[in-house]
Amino acid sequence: ATQKTVDGPSSKDWRGGRAASFNIIPSSTGAAKAVGKVLPVLNGKLTGMAFRVPTVDVSVVDLTVRLEKAATYEQIKAAIKEESEGNLKGILGYVDEDLVSTDFQGDSRSSIFDAKAGNALNDNFVKLVS
Structure with a gap:
């Protein structure tokens, strides 16, 4: 990364x-x-931004989506948990504990869904945090 450790000019x-x-x-x-590029069906359908935060390691994905097919947040959590224990075991994690970024240091999984951090506005609009 190009982030400075003290204030200074940036190109x-x-x-x-x-x-x-x-x-x-x-x-x-x-x-x-x-x-x-990895999931062509999503090409052009996503946008994103990052926050650089003063942590040693670990990052977060805050995904807000509008669903075509209604699903409760509980149903979404159950589906993610099932996949984390099945087809995506070792790649996708699932936690429902009160953890913070340093708790994930050294974890080899690509993404760890935080069941307590997300929420739903309704059954068609949800925020997932991983």
Whole structure:
């Protein structure tokens, strides 16, 4: 990453020149484009942004979606848990404990769904955090 440890000039943008160890910094990300390449059905249907935060390791995905087919948050959690124990075991994790970023350091799974961090506005609009 190009983030500075102390305030200084950045060739990318003003915020990028601010000290990483003291600030939460909004930034761009190529993650949405990468998802479209891996899952072509989602190509062009996602957008994203990043927050650079002063943590040693670990990142977070905050995914807000509008569902075509209604599903309760409980149903979504159950489906994710089932996949984390089945086809995606070792890749997708599932937690329903009160954990923080340092609790995930050293975990080899690609993503760990935090069942307590997400929520639903209704059965067609949900926020998932992993």
